Amino acid sequence: MIRAAIATTLLLAAAPPLQAGETWDALKRELYGDRVLVTGRTVLSVDAPYRTYEDARTHVSARVTAPEGTRIGEVTVVLDENPMPVSAVFALKQPQARFAFDVTLRINGPTPLHVVAETTDGRLFVSESFVKTSGQGACAAPPGTDPEKALATLGDMVLSVGGPLPRATATERLAGLADRLRRLDVDISHPSHSGMQMDQVSLLFIPMRYVETVEIDTDGAGYVEMTGSISLSENPALKLSVPGDTGHLGVTMTDTDGTVSTAETRIAGY
Numbered sequence: 001m002i003r004a005a006i007a008t009t010l011l012l013a014a015a016p017p018l019q020a021g022e023t024w025d026a027l028k029r030e031l032y033g034d035r036v037l038v039t040g041r042t043v044l045s046v047d048a049p050y051r052t053y054e055d056a057r058t059h060v061s062a063r064v065t066a067p068e069g070t071r072i073g074e075v076t077v078v079l080d081e082n083p084m085p086v087s088a089v090f091a092l093k094q095p096q097a098r099f100a101f102d103v104t105l106r107i108n109g110p111t112p113l114h115v116v117a118e119t120t121d122g123r124l125f126v127s128e129s130f131v132k133t134s135g136q137g138a139c140a141a142p143p144g145t146d147p148e149k150a151l152a153t154l155g156d157m158v159l160s161v162g163g164p165l166p167r168a169t170a171t172e173r174l175a176g177l178a179d180r181l182r183r184l185d186v187d188i189s190h191p192s193h194s195g196m197q198m199d200q201v202s203l204l205f206i207p208m209r210y211v212e213t214v215e216i217d218t219d220g221a222g223y224v225e226m227t228g229s230i231s232l233s234e235n236p237a238l239k240l241s242v243p244g245d246t247g248h249l250g251v252t253m254t255d256t257d258g259t260v261s262t263a264e265t266r267i268a269g270y
Helices: 002-013 022-032 147-153 170-178
Strands: 037-039 044-047 058-065 072-079 086-096 098-105 111-119 124-131 157-161 181-188 211-218 221-227 237-243 248-255 260-266
Touching: 022 072, 022 111, 044 111, 044 124, 058 072, 058 111, 072 098, 086 098, 086 237, 098 181, 157 248, 157 260, 181 211, 181 248, 211 237, 221 237
Parallel strands: 037 124
Antiparallel strands: 044 058, 058 098, 072 086, 072 111, 086 221, 098 237, 111 124, 157 181, 181 237, 211 221, 211 248, 248 260
């Protein structure tokens, strides 16, 4: 379902340019049909720069708090004008009352940013902002490392646990402590080729290859799966909240060429 939606929105992005606002209208219909999206001021807190410092590696983060009596089941990050607008989808196999993440993305040009949270009772909440860029065309920018050298470490992951929740305010840090949440950092070595980049020696386009999924297990059970896209930055960094009583964390990365890598870590007592 998620992969089909991402593929479909790539086709939408390849269609003739739409007027301001029409892109989101088209994406919203494709992703959610006639379902109602409610402005999520009390549910979603999104942190993204007004203007990017580095188009090819921009942090986008969100903190999500489910309305009373419900839990968060899925969170979707949409960069409306990116070549693959559905940029990252977090599907929680263990729905949570609170969830936070920070991910590094390529932002190809000035674009509206939408983050949509779906609760377990089927409601949809949306937060909208706008990100300006320097106009570098990040999805087509040359890779930062030699493509051949990048293959040598492709799939390597470094995990670390601790610290406040991603981009949390002081109040949210206290709430995170009350909920016994901790932060997991996942640093992935991967070139994240968009298919739009040109090899600077051969002048041929580098085939598309990016991180397709990152599955995170807590104590041997599925916790959350992130589905990626070409919007993920080179060597993407992912930070997200995990239950504080977790003893063991396992991470499995799969890319679009079928490469699978794993990493694990144990968490010291809370």
